[in-house]
Amino acid sequence: MNRRNFVRSAGAVTASLAFPQAERLLAEGATSDGWRTFEVKTRVEILKSPGATRVWLPASLSRKMPFQKTLSNEFRAEGGAGRIVEVRADGLAIVAAEFPAGVKPVLTLTSRVATRNYAVDLSAPRRGAESGNRAELEHFLRPTKLLPTDGIVRATATEITRGAETDIEKARAIYEWIVDNTFRDSKIRGCGRGDIRFMLESRDLGGKCADLNALYVGLARAAGLQRATCMASASPDRNWNTKALGPRRKTSRKHSTAEPKCTPAVTAGFP
Secondary structure, X not given: OOOOOOEEEOOEEEEEEEOOOHHHHHHHOOOOOXXXXXXXXXXXXXXXXXXXXXXXXXXXXXXXXXXXXXEEEEEEEEOOEEEXXXXXXXXXXXXXXXXXXXXXXXXXXXXXXXXXXXXXXXXXXXXXXXXXXXXXXXXOOXXXXXXXXXXXXXHHHHHHOOOOOOHHHHHHHHHHHHHHHOEEOOOOOOOOOOOHHHHHHHOOOEEOHHHHHHHHHHHHHHOOOOEEEEEEEOOOOOOOOOOOOOOOOOOOOEEXXXXXXXXXXXXOOOO
């Protein structure tokens, strides 16, 4: 895999992160199993830059998922320098670019991804399902700065899951609590900060995808469920199958979502 390929020409910097089997996936196009390939372009321009400027831009997932395969992430930073940084354990990638004073900061990211609809029957967990690497599962139970699992987060998770016996019952209880108690706040900048302790302490449960999904993930981890947040690209028709979970708010085509990390007893998760 050619992870970083820097090309410098005429004062511009371009870089790409390529992925295995990209050529095969591109050739398939719309396949019989539902995979479709898309190109998503994001352009960031800083209108008022007083000096040297740094820009961070999320790229598509750097690892294969059941619902999404990233074929490539390519960026262009005119007059600047940048690199694609991977957080391998989380499967995340981000473009970090720097522009010197006097240069107009413009960063363009082009991601090529294959996506498909993905649903799991929650009523029929599979016995003997692959549990994955234990260390990897434990990674998604850990607390972070914005996703603490103690204090008010644990107390809230304990209250929400009171009476729930199985992991699926706990996951459903937390999901339903999120749907009933949170709302999308259009005034929040970007995708939100995802500071769940502040949300719970202030009882301000409005936010955007990074806030609401982070709240679910933090509560789930505090309840002992392995969960991760990730950036995913939704299909244009956004035909999500949420029959087992009830109504779900539909958002933009690229947004943060919560991903299950399955144990042998749990083979499905909640969005």
